[in-house]
Amino acid sequence: MTKITRKTEVMLEGRGMVELQPRDHMITGGEGSIYKKNNTVIKLYTDSDKMSRDGMLEKIIALKRVEHPFIVTPENIVTDRSGIPIGYYMPFVMGEPITRVFTNDYRARSQFGDDDAHILVDRMRTVVQHVHSKNVIMVDANEMNWLVDEHKKHAPEPRAIDVDAWAIDRWQARVIMPSIRDWHAKKFGALSDWFAWGIVTFQVYTGIHPYKGRLPGYVQHDLVKRMQDNASVFHSNVRLNHAVRDFGSIPAALRIWYEDVFAKGKRAVPPSPFDVGKIVPVCGRVAHAQTTTHGMLIFEKMHESASQIVQVFDDGVVLCADGSLVDVIRRKKICTIGQKHVAVVTRQDGWFVASCENDMLTCRFIDLHTGSEEIVDVAIAAQNIMSVQKRMFIVNERGLTEIVLSRMKKVLISTGNTWPTLPYATKWFSGVGVEDVMGHVHLVIPFGERACTTIRAKELDEITPVAGYGGTRFVTIVGLDSQGMYHKYEFHFDAEYRAYDVWSDVVDHAELVITTLPKGVCATIVEDGTLDIFVPSHGAHTKVSDGFIKTGTHLAHIDNTVIYTDDHTVWRVRMK
């Protein structure tokens, strides 16, 4: 039957007559046209003889044995008014094409994370196992033949479609998409199905087909040749763009399977993403690489947010303009908060999130595994709050007070040491306070596991501080002098914070984009296109040019890794 252009009555066997209209048309493919009527999808073959010639009636009956919640099996046949079979019908399922799940844009829009990927991939594995257990081969299970039902948040379900094309009993498959074909296989079978499953699920994790990316010796359209040559993304010379997600998000056992299959030509049934395998080193990927005069800067995208990122905490937690707090390492949304002054401390089993509301401290603990939130009642006055290197502090009339966080059977919060400061004469910046005691300026710097120092900094006596940052044995302050000139001061401290060296210069503006790694290396952006890396303890300094680097962004660190954040994206940065 050709595509219908006017009202046409067709018979759904077992249900009765329905009237199809042109507006019911969904899509036309190589074999036929698909229509939707209420909650039923009707496939009408273009070749009107196909049903009888290919014995589709018997095949549809045979396919009933693969019925499964994740498989859209044909329900029964469709005939025209004279009783001639012209197609079949099946239930309508809501779902996104799985190709959308490959993209970071979709992931950001729908908050689809790696945990969701594990669930989806595992369920797709269940589908293939089930099909094979019924002696059926999917053959052409390409990415267009999988849908994802995301009705239940963070419990995505696959839907295998185009089931009538599967190989069952005497019916062989007739078509296959080149991109999922196992070019090394002698015949279609369970292992070629698993190869196709691997191609599709690898893209769920990483966003890229395992035989794409730039590889010397191949041009873009050499996909099939690369598949035949096992020239995969695991090749050491492959170059991948920044939108490719880190292979480290793939569970170890499954990642080994992918590499065995795509790079070494091995064939086997894959493990589940939830299977525990031997630990392998995380296999990173080159995301954005640009040669610089001092080597290579490599940016790896860690997280992309629909809302603007306004603050980055150590340990990889970011605060977005819409109030959402996201852990970009664990790829979890922690919670949504309405307050401006927030501090976050990451623990192994969750996150302490504290904020100031009406000059009082409020604190809650969000469990990593269950997502449950425990609000802790505390009656502590707090005008400001900050987290410094896994420690949390509040500022109130008494000075700087450490908040001690613990979780036994329940969450406990208590006050620790207080270091007195003048409440109205101290300006607080990230990791440092600048206290003006009757014209004598001091720096207040928490350091180590429990310490805090107040050290006289006479260089700042005539300066009005505008911006500041405190890191490991390092503080930088930008301030205005009486002439309206900006001065930048960099203090490098000894191990006990008793003495310092200072460097200063006149600068054009007060913007500070800087981070200090625990090992004592500082990274800063002073001008567009250049990342300055220096070691205050011995003065080594490297300028790395990269057009990707911009001022007006954030730098932070996770352990000894530099994190670069622009409006909506968090990148891991390293030199090659």
Next chain:
Amino acid sequence: MPRLNDSMEFGKIGGANGFGFSGIRTEHLGATEYTLVTIAIDVTGSVGGFEAELLRCLKTAVDACKKSPRSDNLLLRVILFSTIYANGVEELHGFKPLADIDPQKDYKQLRTGGGTPLRDACYSAIGAMNAYGKKLSDDDFGVNAIAFIITDGDDNASAATENMIKQEIAQAISGEILESMVSVLIGINAASYKNELEEFQLNVGITQYIDAGDATAGKLARLAEFVSRSIASQSQAMGTGGPSQNISATI
């Protein structure tokens, strides 16, 4: 230096003066491979009278593309051409993800008038895909392209020459930058220019010429469907090496 919050960047086409384009900065891209789509629409004086239908056709085609399984892998540029514009061509918008385009709100009523800089439109369409495609390719994105140039008449006012277009098309289909490129010249209400347009298509190397017939609502609706299906097909070719192919019983 562009503004920090500016997600678009600007580029020049070939060595010709006055031909430019814009496209989203690659650092904002969220997929690993893209199909560049250009739709060039004739808004010369002779289009007056069916510009509303033409606009509806554009909106329908873009709305249909948004429903494509690979909609997140498309970057669309829409240009208008007429001598009423300074360089014969005006960008309605540069290469943008479909998610950032709301055709019902973003595409306003077309203003018609002036002569037909058809060669300029073709040069801009193909040249921008080459230039922007190179940028994507240099950043290791997979990229192919498809362009539609919709006109109701032959060229009568262009700065670009046939040779310039020929060179851009030759580069586009060489496979050096774009994995593949398809270009379609579409005539609407252009029966009287059929010979000229076909000759132009063959001379410069445009993939296909289609005579869409009269500018009726029905024919423009079919044109919209053709455009969206062609885009989906080109995008699928990028992602999967093409549609499923026939197989024998053994491989």
